[in-house]
Amino acid sequence: MGVLPDPVEALLESALVCEFTVVDPAGLPVTHPLIPLYDGELIYLTSSILFSKKLEHVKANPRVSLSISDPVAVDVERFARATNQGDATVDDSDLHAGWERVLPLWRKKEPAIDMFLGKRVALPLFFERAVIEIRPRRAFFWEDGRTDRAPEVFELAEALA
Amino acid sequence: MKPTPELIAGLQERFGHAVIAFVDDDGYPVSVATGFRADAGRGVVVLDEVGGEEVQPPEGERINVVFSHIRPQPGIGYDERRYVSLWGAVRRADGKLEFQPDRVQQWDEQEMSFFEFSERGVPQARRYLDQVSAETGREVKPRLSFGWLFLRTTRLPFLTATFIPILLGIAVAAWTNGFSWWLALLTLVGGACIHLGLNVANDVFDTASGADAANVNPTQFSGGSRVVLYGLVSLRNLALLSLGFYAAGIAIGVGLAALRGWDLLWLGVAGALLSFFYTAPPLKLVHRGLGEIVVALGFGPIMALGAYFVQAQEYDLEPLLVSIPVGILIALVLYVNEVPDRPADAAAGKRTLPVRFSKDTIVNAYITAVAVAFGLIAVFSISGLIVRPAIIALAAAPLAIPVVRALRESYDQPYALMPAMGKNIQLHLATGVLLILGYVIAIVVDAL
Numbered sequence: 228m229g230v231l232p233d234p235v236e237a238l239l240e241s242a243l244v245c246e247f248t249v250v251d252p253a254g255l256p257v258t259h260p261l262i263p264l265y266d267g268e269l270i271y272l273t274s275s276i277l278f279s280k281k282l283e284h285v286k287a288n289p290r291v292s293l294s295i296s297d298p299v300a301v302d303v304e305r306f307a308r309a310t311n312q313g314d315a316t317v318d319d320s321d322l323h324a325g326w327e328r329v330l331p332l333w334r335k336k337e338p339a340i341d342m343f344l345g346k347r348v349a350l351p352l353f354f355e356r357a358v359i360e361i362r363p364r365r366a367f368f369w370e371d372g373r374t375d376r377a378p379e380v381f382e383l384a385e386a387l388a
Numbered sequence: 389m390k391p392t393p394e395l396i397a398g399l400q401e402r403f404g405h406a407v408i409a410f411v412d413d414d415g416y417p418v419s420v421a422t423g424f425r426a427d428a429g430r431g432v433v434v435l436d437e438v439g440g441e442e443v444q445p446p447e448g449e450r451i452n453v454v455f456s457h458i459r460p461q462p463g464i465g466y467d468e469r470r471y472v473s474l475w476g477a478v479r480r481a482d483g484k485l486e487f488q489p490d491r492v493q494q495w496d497e498q499e500m501s502f503f504e505f506s507e508r509g510v511p512q513a514r515r516y517l518d519q520v521s522a523e524t525g526r527e528v529k530p531r532l533s534f535g536w537l538f539l540r541t542t543r544l545p546f547l548t549a550t551f552i553p554i555l556l557g558i559a560v561a562a563w564t565n566g567f568s569w570w571l572a573l574l575t576l577v578g579g580a581c582i583h584l585g586l587n588v589a590n591d592v593f594d595t596a597s598g599a600d601a602a603n604v605n606p607t608q609f610s611g612g613s614r615v616v617l618y619g620l621v622s623l624r625n626l627a628l629l630s631l632g633f634y635a636a637g638i639a640i641g642v643g644l645a646a647l648r649g650w651d652l653l654w655l656g657v658a659g660a661l662l663s664f665f666y667t668a669p670p671l672k673l674v675h676r677g678l679g680e681i682v683v684a685l686g687f688g689p690i691m692a693l694g695a696y697f698v699q700a701q702e703y704d705l706e707p708l709l710v711s712i713p714v715g716i717l718i719a720l721v722l723y724v725n726e727v728p729d730r731p732a733d734a735a736a737g738k739r740t741l742p743v744r745f746s747k748d749t750i751v752n753a754y755i756t757a758v759a760v761a762f763g764l765i766a767v768f769s770i771s772g773l774i775v776r777p778a779i780i781a782l783a784a785a786p787l788a789i790p791v792v793r794a795l796r797e798s799y800d801q802p803y804a805l806m807p808a809m810g811k812n813i814q815l816h817l818a819t820g821v822l823l824i825l826g827y828v829i830a831i832v833v834d835a836l
Contacts, residue, residue, distance in 0.1 A: 243466050244458050248409040248417035256409040256417045258454040260471050276530075277509030279516035290414075296407050296421030300458055300466070310443075312416045319520055323531045337465030348536040349608065352513045352618050353506055355530045367420070367443060374421050377440030 229267030232381050235309045235366050239265040243300040243336055247272055247359075248292045249284040249315075257284065263293060264332035270311065270361040271329045275353045282317050282357050291315045291361060298372060308369040310378075311361070319357035326356040391474060391492040397428035402470065402496075403455035406435055408478075408485075410451040418443055419454075422485075433474070435485040445478050445485065453487055470496035501803045507604040514619060529619050541615045541629065543587045548813070549687045549718050550583040551576065552820030553711055557695030559827035560707040563775060563834075565700040571648070574640055575695045581637030583687075586663040588630035590674075591616065593667035594736075595623060603732030605802040609809040610725040611732075634660065644698050652697050659690040675738045679726070680719040688715015710774045710823060713761040713781075717816040720757055723750075724791065724812045728802035751795045758788045758815075765823070777833070778826030784818035787811055 229236050239245075245263040248256050259281050264271040270293060274282055285291060294310040295301060318325060333340055347354050367378035409419040420443040423436040433453060438444065445451050452475050459468035474489035495505055513530075520528045532540065539545075558572045594600045595616045603611045615621040621629075641656035662682050665671035673682050692711030697703055726733065726740045727750065734743045742750050762785045769779040794808030 243460055244456060246407045246409070246419055246454055246456060248419045248452070250411055250415070250417055254411060255450055255475065256411055256419075256452040258407065258409045258419065258452050258473055260454070260456040260458075260469070275506075275509070276513040276516045277506050279512055282516065283519070288415075290416040292409070292417040292419050294407055294409075294419035294421065296405060296419075297456065297458070299404070300460060302460075308421050310419050312412075312418065322517075322520070322528065339461075339464045348532060348540055350503070350506060351530055351532050351540075351620060352510060355513070355517075365416075367418075367440075369421075372421070374438045374443070375436060378420075378443060380440075380442060 229265070230383060231265075231311070231363055231366055232368060234307055234370075235311070235368055235381070236265065236267075237303050238295045238301055238307060238309050239263055239270060239311075241301045241303050242295045242297075244297060245272075246294040246296060247281070248294070249281050250288045250290060251284050252287060257281070262333065262336055263295065264329050264336070266332065270313065270363060271332065272359040272361070273326045273329055273333065273356050274359060276322060276355045276357070277352050279357070282319065282359070285315045285317050285359055289314045289316060291359075293361060296372075306372050308372040308374060310367040311363045312365045313361040313363040315359050315361045317357050317359055322355040322357060326358050329358055389492050391431075391489045393428040393431060395472065395492060395494075396426050396431060396433065396489070399424070399426045399433065399455055399472065403457050403472070405455075406433065407454045407456070408435060408438070408445050408451060408487075409454065410445045410449065412442070431488065433487045433489065435478070435487055437480075437483060437485060447479050448477055450475055451478050451487070453489070468498065469502075470494075470498070503606075503803060504604050507606060510617060517619060532620055537615070537620060541588065541591075541613050541621055541626070542584045542633075543613055544584075546587060547580055547583060548817050548820075549683075549721070550579045550691060552718075552817065552824075553687055553689075553691035553714050554579045554695040555824050556710060556714060556820060556827075557692035557697075557707045558699055559824045560692070560704075560710060560774075561696045561699030563827050563831055564704065564706065567699060571644070571698050572695075574644060575698050578637050578640030578644065579691055579695070581633045581640065582660060582663055585630050585633030585637055586666060586686075587613075588626055588633060589664060590667045592623065592627050592630055593669075593672075595626070597736045597738075599729075599732055599736035599738055602735045603729055605728050605732075607728060607802055607806045607809065609806065609813070610729050610802075634664070648698050649701050651703070652694060655690055655694045655697065659686055659694065662686050662690070674740065677739050677741050677744055679740060680723050683722045684715035684719035687718040688712060706774055709764075709768050710778065713765050714816070714820050714823065716757055716761040716764075717819055720754060720761075721809075721813055721816055723754065723757075724795070724805075724809055727795070727799060728805055747795075747799045751792065751799075754795060755788075755792055758785070758792075761819070765819075769826070774823075775826055775830035777829040778823050780826055780829075781819050781822035784815060784822055787815040787818060791815065 248258045292312045366381040406424040425434045456471040458466040472494040475491040476489035478487045600612045645652040688711045696707035726742045730742045768774040791808045791812045798804035
């Protein structure tokens with residue numbers, strides 16, 4: 228069992244896409260569809276430098292949220308929705324190979340990534356990547372995906388303290 | 389960019405749900421999914437109310453509403469990626485949330501290929517690398533292994549364009565005069581150096597002119613190596629590499645001329661100058677729509693005649709004749725590869741034939757040129773001007789059919805045109821190999 232409630236973990240482990248929201252310098256939310264990866268402690272996202280605006284935003288303001296909402300993109304027994312708020316850091320210390328530490332988690336969700344990685348010469352900048360690490364602080368959970376009802380709220384920052 | 393009524397009207401068909409994102413009182417973003425209905429007439433998206441105090445979007449403030457779609461592909465990942473991200477204000481009305489967007493950002497991989505989407509991100513990637521370099525105090529650059537970088541920088545696979553006419557010239561010499569393997573090897577290396585020098589020089593000048601940067605639809609056959617654009621190699625090193633290849637190629641050419649006869653030198657000088665001034669100022673031949681003629685001459689008669697001379701120590705009509713169809717077909721490789729590049733070429737003032745002429749003219753000229761190339765092979769081989777077994781090269785002609793079909797159907801779709809560009813290269817390669825084989829057959833039959 229990880230730091231998140233079981234049903235939220237199940238969603239994170241299964242979801243092929245999430246909506247990752249950062250805050251831009253003007254204070255506006257900016258949301259990006261990305262593959263969420265989870266190792267029981269941190270949530271990981273990886274971003275190519277080609278699409279690195281979000282990395283700049285996270286560096287300037289580490290407060291982020293990550294929502295799993297698409298019933299088509301998750302494979303769980305009973306559909307639900309969840310949003311995690313957290314504090315993010317960007318690891319871009321080795322853009323060329325550092326992100327490969329999350330490759331095993333990525334491969335589970337997108338096996339074709341190995342094929343694309345084999346053709347790295349065709350898209351060299353796509354594989355210059357940073358890892359966004361999110362430490363969850365609060366989780367919202369909607370049973371059956373019913374967001375017309377109030378979510379169950381888990382205060383993780385307090386639980387982890 | 390402002391969202392259009394068409395975009396809003398299409399949301400319901402393209403997406404199953406919306407995600408509302410706003411910043412809460414603690415400064416953290418909150419995102420919550422909900423149902424929606426598009427009201428294109430009023431330019432609004434009507435969102436279903438969400439439950440719970442913590443996830444209520446603030447009325448009157450700017451929020452972000454995102455629509456995202458993928459189609460899972462078990463064992464592979466997913467496809468059909470698309471998203472629409474809207475910004476605007478939200479207000480409550482009749483138990484719903486009425487969202488009035490005024491800004492949009494979107495991508496649909498069925499409308500813009502992932503490759504183009506990625507290419508459009510290159511300036512952002514370069515900015516980010518500069519930022520990380522400034523933060524860390526060391527230069528952070530993208531990397532590729534030496535082998536891949538060399539292959540990409542030199543566009544090594546295009547060397548078939550050099551090997552075919554040189555081997556053809558050698559084959560004709562072997563039929564008429566005899567054959568020296570080490571002279572053949574030196575000719576191949578020298579020709580390859582000039583070709584690689586040309587490839588790299590082409591990138592130097594296309595980078596400097598902005599033609600490569602303006603091209604957001606590069607394919608594996610067109611759009612240049614892009615190594616400078618991506619920050620993999622500096623422009624200075626690229627220029628040095630080009631000069632190095634030219635120096636090696638010229639040195640081998642001069643050596644061969646000294647060994648086999650100074651008459652070779654004139655051909656070599658013509659080849660090297662055509663190669664260099666293909667993109668180099670002041671001539672910039674490719675910018676004037678003369679690229680095809682230069683390529684046809686350089687990778688046809690000049691290389692074949694030069695290779696023949698090195699072996700035979702004289703010039704003859706036969707290597708010239710047999711190289712003409714090969715020259716036409718390699719010019720057609722450039723010609724088709726210029727089709728997807730034409731918006732960027734036009735922007736950079738590169739007036740190639742596809743920039744100058746209409747689709748119909750370009751396709752009809754392609755068909756005519758292919759017919760002339762194979763017509764010449766038939767006439768030359770039947771009349772005995774080249775060896776008769778060379779007629780087997782006609783077997784390659786059907787490879788032109790899918791190219792013509794793709795030019796007609798996918799003229800404005802760079803990535804849909806890619807297989808046809810590959811087929812067009814095969815057309816040149818197969819024809820050249822079969823012509824060479826024709827000479828091998830003639831030599832073997834003669835020896836029996």
